[in-house]
Amino acid sequence: MSQDTTPKAPSRIQLRNRRRILDAALDVFADHGYRGATLDQIAEAAGLSKPNILYYFSGKEDIHVTLLSQLMETWLDPLVEMDSAGDPMTELLGYVQRKLDMARELPRESRLFANEILQGAPRMEPHLRADLKPLFDEKCAVIQAWIDGGKLAPIDPRHLIFAIWATTQHYADFGAQIRVLLDTDDAAPGADTFLHTLFRNLLRPGN
Template sequence: MNDRPRIAAEDGARPLRTRIQRRNRKTILDAALEVFSQYGFRGATLDQIAEVAGLSKPNLLYYFASKEAIHVTLLAGLMDLWLAPLRAMDPAGAPVEEILGYIRRKLELSRDYPRESRLFANEVLQGAPRIQDSITGELAELVAEKSALIRGWSAEGRLAEVDPHHLIFSIWATTQHYADFDVQVRGILKASPEETHDGAMAFLDHLYRGALTPKAADPR
């Protein structure tokens, strides 16, 4: 993807006055994403982040007051990236194709943003202390909205009867797996990222299309 969205929100601690400041801030956040995605919040240290960023620790602390400040900044921007594929599900579209489109977007997210996916997974595994409000707020509200949409499609006979919440959970599991367990996937398949992605999408399309397509009425 050429137009990679920024995942870092401004924390308001200091104004970004110069090009060098903007560059250093981005360098720190990119380094932190790498470190946090590998070690989680608890395992990561400011020294590790500074080393990966190629900056001194005092220089890093000029931009961010603490490890948690960096982590919160990353997570704040990540939620928008994470919710975008589900928000794009169109009520006016063909139900099966809309859900398959959501699956495709989620799989592309895992392919193009594996570190971000692992950052999110690590946060959730630790009890989501820094994004709990987002999970119980905007994420829960969006899932409720799309679940009602899916339930309505089923009631109209345009979609097979499915539990909307568990359908969405299943989609998360079958798409994010390719980012969160990337080492395992690569070790088993020994395939290129493109081959892995194409094979996964073909399988998931077949799996979910079969599960979601309404069964033809019994002619008897």
């Protein structure tokens, strides 16, 4: 009689511990970067032993790649939602708002992504090429079509997207500095109004 070799589904405890490890690792990687993070730090933050960490993941890189892979889909969603059939100004300002909301809600994830890119994207480059690049090219073509149709000011779509990334993600990646300079616990006070005005003025046809 042949034995059933179908992998067993992870138990509730295993799923909980795996999530616990990933959440702790997100804090550690966001604070220390990949190179500065250690399994000991992750184990301490998760409240688990190092051997327990290694039961679920083969090592630090495995944890880091898992986090980045999960993050990629979340990171792309706001750009995916930009609708070529919608009103150009509404769609682009909506994209700005979604990216700013992410900066507020997912600051650790933003710093994780930024740290990976600053290191040359050694673990993320395949995802950037396979997932982000085609989407980026597609949305740049959408924006260019809006520009060619006279619906937006004539600007470079690529640098427009870079500018949106830079201005919105700044509120996550440099949140500690912003809180000191503005003397507030909110990492993005007044950012919504300012960025909407900035990009509306930039994008308005006839500028």
